[in-house]
Amino acid sequence: MLANLIGDRARSIGLPAAKRAAGVVTRLLPIPQPTLLVGPGASERLGHAVAGFGHHHVLVVTDAMIAKLGLHQPLLGALAAGGTPFTVFNEVTPDAPIPVIEKGIEAFKAAAADAIVAFGGGSVMDAAKVIGLAAANGRHPRSLVGYFRALHGPPPIYAVPTTAGTGSEVTVAAVISDPVNERKLVIADTRIVPKMAALDPSLMVGLPKPVTAATGMDALTHAVEAYLGYWNTAYSDRMALSATAMIFENLPLAYNDGANLAAREKMALASTYAGLAFTRANVGNVHAIAHQLGARYHTPHGLANAIMLPHVLRFSLPAATGRLADLAVRAKVGHEGEPTQELAERFLEAVDRLAAAVGIPRALDALREEDIPALAEAACWEADTNYPVPRRMTQEDCEAMLRAVLPRGKKAPVADQPEAARPRKAARKKKSAPAAAAGKTPRRRAAKTAKAA
Ligand SMILES: NC(=O)c1ccc[n+]([C@@H]2O[C@H](COP(=O)([O-])OP(=O)(O)OC[C@H]3O[C@@H](n4cnc5c(N)ncnc54)[C@H](O)[C@@H]3O)[C@@H](O)[C@H]2O)c1
Ligand SMILES: [Fe+2]
Numbered sequence: 001m002l003a004n005l006i007g008d009r010a011r012s013i014g015l016p017a018a019k020r021a022a023g024v025v026t027r028l029l030p031i032p033q034p035t036l037l038v039g040p041g042a043s044e045r046l047g048h049a050v051a052g053f054g055h056h057h058v059l060v061v062t063d064a065m066i067a068k069l070g071l072h073q074p075l076l077g078a079l080a081a082g083g084t085p086f087t088v089f090n091e092v093t094p095d096a097p098i099p100v101i102e103k104g105i106e107a108f109k110a111a112a113a114d115a116i117v118a119f120g121g122g123s124v125m126d127a128a129k130v131i132g133l134a135a136a137n138g139r140h141p142r143s144l145v146g147y148f149r150a151l152h153g154p155p156p157i158y159a160v161p162t163t164a165g166t167g168s169e170v171t172v173a174a175v176i177s178d179p180v181n182e183r184k185l186v187i188a189d190t191r192i193v194p195k196m197a198a199l200d201p202s203l204m205v206g207l208p209k210p211v212t213a214a215t216g217m218d219a220l221t222h223a224v225e226a227y228l229g230y231w232n233t234a235y236s237d238r239m240a241l242s243a244t245a246m247i248f249e250n251l252p253l254a255y256n257d258g259a260n261l262a263a264r265e266k267m268a269l270a271s272t273y274a275g276l277a278f279t280r281a282n283v284g285n286v287h288a289i290a291h292q293l294g295a296r297y298h299t300p301h302g303l304a305n306a307i308m309l310p311h312v313l314r315f316s317l318p319a320a321t322g323r324l325a326d327l328a329v330r331a332k333v334g335h336e337g338e339p340t341q342e343l344a345e346r347f348l349e350a351v352d353r354l355a356a357a358v359g360i361p362r363a364l365d366a367l368r369e370e371d372i373p374a375l376a377e378a379a380c381w382e383a384d385t386n387y388p389v390p391r392r393m394t395q396e397d398c399e400a401m402l403r404a405v406l407p408r409g410k411k412a413p414v415a416d417q418p419e420a421a422r423p424r425k426a427a428r429k430k431k432s433a434p435a436a437a438a439g440k441t442p443r444r445r446a447a448k449t450a451k452a453a
Pocket of ligand 2: 166218221222287301
């Protein structure tokens with residue numbers, strides 16, 4: 001997930017060539033991986049480990065909900081038992097808005113901290129990454145947006161994810177939000193990957209059902225987009241396929257019985273595997289659209305992905321049939337050797353079924369018809385400049401996919417809709433679609449408006 005990876009100069013020599021070149025670079029880039037502690041009680045074990053590293057003062061970054069539930073208490077107990085002083089900053093809010101990060105930087109400085117433990121979902125982990133990077137460089141978060149913008153790496157960051165979705169505990173990215181300009185911004189740097197992460201399923205037992213569902217579908221989207229994109233490697237493929245299999249098997253179990261520790265642990269691992277896959281191979285059109293929905297309507301990230309995923313997969317099918325067929329086998333809805341087209345179709349149906357089984361709505365209530373052109377323009381720009389997608393979407397393609405998730409009553413009659421926007425059954429009848437769209441995207445003014453990734 002490398003924001004603005006393709007610079008303006010590269011854009012002038014042609015996007016496809018620049019993106020392929022960027023793919024070669026990221027393929028060769030050494031990406032550190034954290035030591036993983038896995039299983040019930042892993043967060044406390046991480047506390048003992050961090051205490052043993054001899055930091056002078058640790059800033060524990062979390063949010064008000066986690067603080068209220070006291071999920072971080074065993075970790076704090078372990079730090080105290082090891083004689084490591086700490087300060088808790090519990091003010092992170094969803095999507096890590098810049099003003100909150102500014103407060104976190106102040107807390108880091110006031111405590112004279114030399115390490116950070118991020119204890120929460122993606123919003124907390126990403127806020128912690130940026131607090132550390134900004135504090136180490138004496139820079140404002142906004143000036144760090146993009147790829148490798150900092151001179152110094154952050155102090156050691158340790159992560160305890162409390163949702164199973166973003167994979168931020170292993171990724172080079174931090175997604176923050178700019179509430180003034182309604183944009184999501186990505187800071188990417190291999191040095192913000194945490195040094196150690198605890199995947200502790202006991203922390204996820206009380207995760208509300210909608211959060212379990214949305215974050216689980218975010219992890220699936222990471223795995224699928226990493227697998228379908230052309231920056232994939234043998235390693236990212238293994239991680240993506242394994243994550244896909246685990247999510248299909250365990251997300252409904254974790255959703256229906258939050259206390260199923262085995263399923264929670266598998267989901268935490270799947271989220272990490274998907275993170276390992278996409279931090280190497282990147283994401284795609286689903287994320288490009290979801291980021292705009294998150295920035296404009298504050299739609300939870302995983303929910304926006306979950307709603308868009310079926311439509312983007314339907315759109316991608318002509319260019320990714322074989323890869324979708326592989327995913328069908330790993331999702332256990334088919335067997336190797338069956339006709340590829342059939343398998344690919346079955347994977348799309350399985351994604352639909354999974355989303356329905358975990359209560360994902362088909363429409364996005366907040367979406368407004370009049371916003372669609374600008375949302376699509378920003379999404380196309382983000383995808384064009386960042387993501388190695390199997391099929392490039394034009395402005396028209398993207399608008400059609402967005403119109404397909406307009407809430408009931410705001411949709412045009414089916415006959416007036418372009419093919420890509422029609423309800424899924426109608427779309428399925430079409431035997432094949434034209435090959436990958438040839439560059440017909442209208443010229444964009446979006447450079448000014450869309451810098452999210
Ligand atoms: N850095 C990356 O690589 C990366 C990847 C994907 C997404 N993201 C970003 O991560 C953010 C979303 O993170 P998220 O989906 O984990 O949600 P989140 O961190 O915003 O948390 C969602 C809600 O769940 C609550 N919560 C978290 N853990 C809980 C628990 N164990 N029990 C009860 N409540 C709990 C939180 O308090 C919050 O209200 C978005 O900003 C997204 O863009 C980052
Ligand atoms: Fe995501």
